[in-house]
Amino acid sequence: MPSPDATIAGFHHVAIKASDFDRSLEFYTSVLGLRVARAWGDGEKRGALLDVGSGSYLEVFGGGAAALRPEGAWFHLALRSNDCEGIIDRVRAAGCVVTVEPKDICIPSDPPMPARIAFFNGPDGESIEVFQEC
Numbered sequence: 146m147p148s149p150d151a152t153i154a155g156f157h158h159v160a161i162k163a164s165d166f167d168r169s170l171e172f173y174t175s176v177l178g179l180r181v182a183r184a185w186g187d188g189e190k191r192g193a194l195l196d197v198g199s200g201s202y203l204e205v206f207g208g209g210a211a212a213l214r215p216e217g218a219w220f221h222l223a224l225r226s227n228d229c230e231g232i233i234d235r236v237r238a239a240g241c242v243v244t245v246e247p248k249d250i251c252i253p254s255d256p257p258m259p260a261r262i263a264f265f266n267g268p269d270g271e272s273i274e275v276f277q278e279c
Contacts, residue, residue, distance in 0.1 A: 158202035162209030221272035229277040
């Protein structure tokens with residue numbers, strides 16, 4: 146029987162299978178500035194945990210399909226940032242497609258959550274959101 150004190154404290158990692166492991170690792174580290182926390186394996190069995198801050202990780206595996214895949218269960222990955230425009234400038238310079246330019250929104254939650262957001266496509270077409278709380 147589960148402990149009644151068990152809680153969810155946030156996400157640990159989100160995983161993607163990259164069609165080109167080296168290209169994806171280079172993008173997430175050089176363009177987005179994530180740090181490799183752990184890496185393992187060889188060839189298509191390579192993997193890496195990239196530190197996105199606050200104890201959360203993006204896990205990148207090799208061996209993904211080269212063709213673009215439907216979104217499936219992953220709708221998008223939202224990365225917290227303190228400079229939405231700065232990140233979008235960097236990904237645009239790296240040749241990424243920006244799908245939603247930086248804009249201000251207010252999520253009508255209780256209390257309301259103002260934010261500045263933008264979206265772009267990563268190396269395998271994955272939808273990535275930059276989320277800056279205001």
